[in-house]
Amino acid sequence: MLLIERPTVNPPGLGMYNSTINRLLKGTAGSLALGVFLIDAFTPLDFAIAVLYVVVILLVALTGSIGATRVAAWASLLLTLTAYIVSPSAEDEGGQLARCIFALLAIGTTTLLALRNLADMDRRCQAEAALARSESFLAEAQKLSKTGSIAIRVPAGTMVWSDEAHRIFGYARGGPVHLGLVMARVHPDDLAAAHRTHADMLNGAPLVELQHRLLMPDGAIRYVHLVARRSTSDGDNHEYVGALMDVTDATLTQQALHRTMDELAHVARVTTLGQLAASIAHEVTQPIAAIVTCGESAQRWLQRTPPDIEETRDSIDQIIRDATRASDIIRQIRSMAQKAEPKYIDIAVDHLLADTVELVRREMQDHQIAAVTELDAGTAHILGDWTQLQQVLVNLMINAIQAMSETAGRRRLTVASREIPGNAVLLIISDTGPGIPAQAMGQLFNAFYTTKPDGMGMGLSICRNIVESHGGSIEAESPPEGGAKMIVRLPLRTAAVEAVEAAA
Ligand code: ADP
Secondary structure: OOOOOOOOOOOOOHHHHHHHHHHHHHHHHHHHHHHHHHHHHHOOOOOOHHHHHHHHHHHHHOOOOHHHHHHHHHHHHHHHHHHHHHOOOOOOHHHHHHHHHHHHHHHHHHHHHHHHHHHHHHHHHHHHHHHHHHHHHHHHHHHHHOEEEEEEEEOOOEEEEOHHHHHHHOOOOOOOEEHHHHHHHEOHHHHHHHHHHHHHHHOOOOEEEEEEEEEOOOOOEEEEEEEEEEEEEEOOEEEEEEEEEEOHHHHHHHHHHHHHHHHHHHHHHHHHHHHOHHHHHHHHHHHHHHHHHHHHHHHHHHHOOOOOHHHHHHHHHHHHHHHHHHHHHHHHHHHHHOOOOOOEEEEEHHHHHHHHHHHHHHHHHHOOOEEEEEEEOOOOEEEEEHHHHHHHHHHHHHHHHHHHOOOOOOOEEEEEEEEEOOOEEEEEEEOOOOOOOHHHHOOOOOOOOOOOOOOOOOHHHHHHHHHHHOOOEEEEEOOOOOOOEEEEEEEOHHHHHHHHHHHO
16 A cells, blocks of 8 residues: 655754754753752752752653653652752751652652653644544545545535545635535536536435536536535535545546447448348349339230229239338348447337348248247337347347258247336347357357357347347347247336436
8 A cells, every 4th residue: 555644744944943942951951950959969958949850850841752751850850869868967857858858749740740741742643643644545545536525515505625626626725615616617518417416405315416527617528426415404404425526537438438339339230231141132132023023014914905903003012012122121221231329219129020030031041940920029119229229139130040050950030029017028039059058158248259160259249238228138048948049138118218317
């Protein structure tokens, strides 16, 4: 651990000044002690001059040194006794002894008081040093974690900020701080949310939390996360203490990661389209060929005398159906190939599944795979990006097709849906391929995990990312009857809307 020494609070030069004073005090005390001893030992005085050793002890105690005070006390006691022994014997022997004992008591008492005082001072100094050290640790920890502490009183709006909070808000230390200074920094687009949090505080909410942006005077944007707890309340007056985290770096990294994931998902989509190129070409050319045939038939029906209007109408209806089918496929391919921001729309799950099966139907035919659809989600709707979710399903279906193309037995791809009422919808893609070995289960969704010679191992990792960004989850199973089962769980529109609104 890095220990930060508390910076000295003494101005430079004060230490030297103190040591000069201490030397002076000790010198004066020594001279006084010598004077007292000489008078006490060699002059026939009839008063307790040795009591003046008390002054000697107090002078030494003023230096703040417990050791030196003890030495001065023992020296005073010794000098008093020596003076008593060597002093010329006086007539008043009893009085001399009494004066000596009186002086010894005075020295002893003064020493005890001085030492206790010095010990108290020492404890206080140590406590102050420990407090200063822990304050310095706290300030350093706040700086490293970019977390400031704040306190606010509402409705008064008066605040207390730590040094780090000053840095985050971009104000110099010194002046009084208040809510107005915070609001002046809040990004205009986040002001409404900041006012809502303030209103929650005015209502005495026990805990408030807000992630918002700050617009700094130089135009820079900072992302901050505030969490505050109500600490005291007095009627309508509340005090909140909390932490303000500068999450700019984390937010920018997350945004960059999202952008990279979007790019990657787009590349993967285009790669998937490449894999489907042959069947897509067929899916488009087949209805176009049918249109030509129906057009020719319509012409023949019209050339009859009389023209067969009924048959002509049937042929034209068929032309419209085929043209719609071809344009539907082109539209889907275009939207998969396009690189666009995710657009969250209302999606009927069974419609999405049925539409996606059509995209890979030809691929299934080419591999002699039977498609079975068990769409039981009824009216279940979700909130999601059509293209992204279609990408997930196409990916799972192509994986299933590729897995089954290696098996000799029966090949069947089942696409099923099921609603968990009031909660979620399950989209299940199962196959009759070799299944997933138990040891592979834990790595399946990891990036770059692949067992295919030309595989990238990004498909399932991208699928999981897309599903999770929709508030859902994806898991793989190897059912006892064989094959693999991929289960995508997505929140129903109602639950999804609530989650989005709560996050807003
Ligand atoms: P890639 O298709 O490039 O290998 P994925 O992330 O899509 O990448 O798949 C990772 C691995 O998961 C595949 O290589 C395969 O081993 C396994 N896997 C995926 N789907 C199935 C499935 N339906 N049956 C068996 N194994 C599968």
